[in-house]
Amino acid sequence: AQSVSQHNHHVILSEAASLELGCNYSYGGTVNLFWYVQYPGQHLQLLLKYFSGDPLVKGIKGFEAEFIKSKFSFNLRKPSVQWSDTAEYFCAVIAGYALNFGKGTSLLVTP
Amino acid sequence: DAGVIQSPRHEVTEMGQEVTLRCKPISGHDYLFWYRQTMMRGLELLIYFNNNVPIDDSGMPEDRFSAKMPNASFSTLKIQPSEPRDSAVYFCASSFSGGRGNEQFFGPGTRLTVL
Numbered sequence: 235a236q237s238v239s240q241h242n243h244h245v246i247l248s249e250a251a252s253l254e255l256g257c258n259y260s261y262g263g264t265v266n267l268f269w270y271v272q273y274p275g276q277h278l279q280l281l282l283k284y285f286s287g288d289p290l291v292k293g294i295k296g297f298e299a300e301f302i303k304s305k306f307s308f309n310l311r312k313p314s315v316q317w318s319d320t321a322e323y324f325c326a327v328i329a330g331y332a333l334n335f336g337k338g339t340s341l342l343v344t345p
Numbered sequence: 346d347a348g349v350i351q352s353p354r355h356e357v358t359e360m361g362q363e364v365t366l367r368c369k370p371i372s373g374h375d376y377l378f379w380y381r382q383t384m385m386r387g388l389e390l391l392i393y394f395n396n397n398v399p400i401d402d403s404g405m406p407e408d409r410f411s412a413k414m415p416n417a418s419f420s421t422l423k424i425q426p427s428e429p430r431d432s433a434v435y436f437c438a439s440s441f442s443g444g445r446g447n448e449q450f451f452g453p454g455t456r457l458t459v460l
Contacts, residue, residue, distance in 0.1 A: 266447055268448070270451075276453070277436065277451045277452060277453045277454050278436065278438075278451040279451075280448060280450075283448060324387075324388060328447050331376050331393065331395070331400075331440065331442070331447055332378065332390050332393055332401060333378070333380075333390065333438075333449055334390070335387060335388040335389075336387070337387040338387055338388070
C-alpha cells in the first residue's frame with residue numbers, strides 16, 4: 235500500500251531562515267505528488283503539485299519542491315520564510331484518484 | 346466559482362445523537378471525497394464517489410458512518426449514533442477527472458464536537 239512519510243512534525247524558524255520539509259513516499263507506480271498548506275483555522279490549500287516533466291516544481295508564495303524519483307522524495311523548500319508562513323504543511327501522493335496524506339509538519343515562524 | 350461548500354461549519358452534539366454533514370462540490374467535478382482530520386491520525390480518507398457512485402469506502406471507520414451522493418451537486422456524511430471519538434474536522438473535496446494531476450479542491454471543513 236502506498237504511504238507518505240513526513241520527517242519533521244514540528245519546525246520552528248526565525249523569519250528569513252531557509253526552509254526544507256522532508257517528504258518520502260512509497261509507491262512503485264506513476265504518482266502525482268502534492269504539497270498542501272493549512273493556515274490556522276482554515277482549509278487546505280494547494281501549494282504546488284508534480285505529475286510529470288521538470289522535477290523542480292514552483293508553487294505559490296515562493297515555495298518549490300523537487301521530485302527525486304530514485305529517493306522517492308518530494309521535499310518542500312523556501313529560501314526565506316515569513317511570519318505569515320506559519321501553518322501546517324501536508325505532503326500527499328495520489329495514485330488513481332484518492333489522496334494519501336502524510337501526518338503533516340507544523341511550522342512556526344517567529345519574528 | 347464558490348468552491349466546495351460545506352455545512353455546518355461547526356457542530357456540537359451529544360453522544361448518541363445523529364449528525365449529518367453536508368457538501369456541495371464544485372460544479373462540473375465528477376469526484377467527491379470525504380476526509381477526517383484528527384490530531385492523532387492526521388488526514389484520513391473516509392470515502393470517495395465518482396459520478397455519484399461510491400468507489401471506495403474502506404476508510405469508513407464503522408457502520409455508524411454512512412455517506413450518500415444523491416446527485417452531482419450534493420453529498421452527505423452521516424454518523425448515527427455519534428460518539429466522543431468522532432470529534433474531528435471533516436473535510437469534503439472534489440476534483441475533475443479531465444484535469445491534469447487530479448488536483449482536489451477542499452471545502453472549509455466541519456468541526457464536529459461530540460460531548
